[in-house]
Amino acid sequence: MIPFDEALQLVLEQARPLPSESVPVLGALGRVLREDLQARHPIPPFDRSAMDGYAVRAEDVATASEERPAVLQVLEDVPAGRRAKKPVGPGQAVRIMTGAALPRGADAVVMVEFTKAEGQAVKVLKPVPPGENLVLAGEDVEAGQVVVAAGAVIGPAEMGMLAAVGKNKVKVSRRPRVAVISTGDEIVEPGKTMKPGQIRDANGYSLFGMARAAGAEVRFLGIARDTKSQLLARLRRAQGFDLVVLSGGVSVGDYDLVQDILLGRGVKQIFWKVAIKPGMPIFVGRRGRQVVFGLPGNPVSCLVTFGLFVQPLLDAMQGKRQVGLLRGRARLAADVKVKTGRRHFLRGVLAFQDLEPLVTVLRDQHSGVLRSMLEANVLVDVPADITGRPAGTEVEVWHLA
DSSP, X not given: OBOHXXXXXXXXXXXXXXXXXXXXXXXXXXXXXXXXXXXXXXXXXXXXXXXXXXXXXXXXXXXXXXXXXXXXXXXEEEOTTOOOSSOOOTTEEEEEOXXXXXOTTOOEEEEGGGEEEETTXXXXXXXXXXXXXXXXXXXXXXXXXXXXXXXXXXXXXXXXXXXXXXXXXXXXXXXXXXXXXXXXXXXXXXXXXXXXXXXXXXXXXXXXXXXXXXXXXXEEEEEEOSSHHHHHHHHHHTTTOSEEEEESOOXXXXXXXXXXXXXXXXXXXXXXXXXXXXXXXXXXXXXXXXXXXXXXXXXXXXXXXXXXXXXXXXXXXXXXXXXXXXXXXXXESSOEEOOTTSEEEEEEEEEEETTEEEEEEOSOOOTTOTHHHHHOSEEEEEOTTOSEEOTTOEEEEEXXX
16 A cells, blocks of 8 residues: 555656647637647737727817817728728827727727717817727737647637637647446446346446546446456457546455456556545556556545546646646634544535635545535545644645536
8 A cells, every 4th residue: 555645646657648639629628738829910910999989189188078078070980890091180080989990190099978979070078098998909919929828728718719819720639538447246327227235336427427527538338247257348348548447346355356357467557555535445557558547436435536546647648737636725614533544535615704715524424425526526635644633724625626
């Protein structure tokens, strides 16, 4: 049995960068960018109006008021997408819409609310300084600036920025290919009749979802019963995948066959058992380019070990800047007591009280209580060498979402 930090380091050493591929921006949501993308041109590419109103020379309206408005000749109307045909000279203005390019000669925009149109003229009822109600060229992005860096996960905002700089395709990491296998005589797929002593296969579905959420292309290979032939059949179907994730069968019971069968197939053991709770009997091995995880069968242990070990590997393979669960700090809402010897990852609920993060550890920490993973939004990290923490102590938390 090895410490958590050592185990995580061994897992991350298995990461091999995935090849890149080019995809349309509209198909890039959730993908990991493999190159720094620079803006070839400034955004916006020209000075533009931030308001509907009138483009003016600030000096022409410097003394304007409701009692003594500045009266200006209106040269033309300029909607967004068009440019003014004439420059703005002394005593002149251009009616302008939000987003339209600022006419030459103008250096400010008066909001329409502070004007009064009269035929071909406009009365300006309020002064504006130079630069008022303008978005200057390059104010959002300067030419040559990196707008989205390699390692970023492409979300809706990134998609918009990529489009704004003219990209219709981007280079991203290939999705890691993950095979999920549930094991056990006692589990049954949803929709099928259960016999006495059987339960539903929750792990396979949870692991499928977690792998998909981590950016993987996932295939659920079904349930392997606790026989050598069934396990071997599922493992043969998993050939060619980057990762194989099994749940159950990795402890020391008479029907826990996974470890021996994996070793018999030439999987080189990286480690078995980590000094953590939940999730101690985790197996990690490698066969060629394929990494194999044998996760515990208890639902909470299964999900927690995926988050602590499988997700960081998937992140690293894709080249993500943020590898693994995001960590933070919070204060305990109540005393926490644990046994020494293993590093505890306790399910908790993080909330804010007077703008300070406060975490409440859930009462039921049994590894078979799947419901607690619906309630929890963090794991509270308690080192292996202490028996607990008093209320008010600042602790490290690992965010589950």
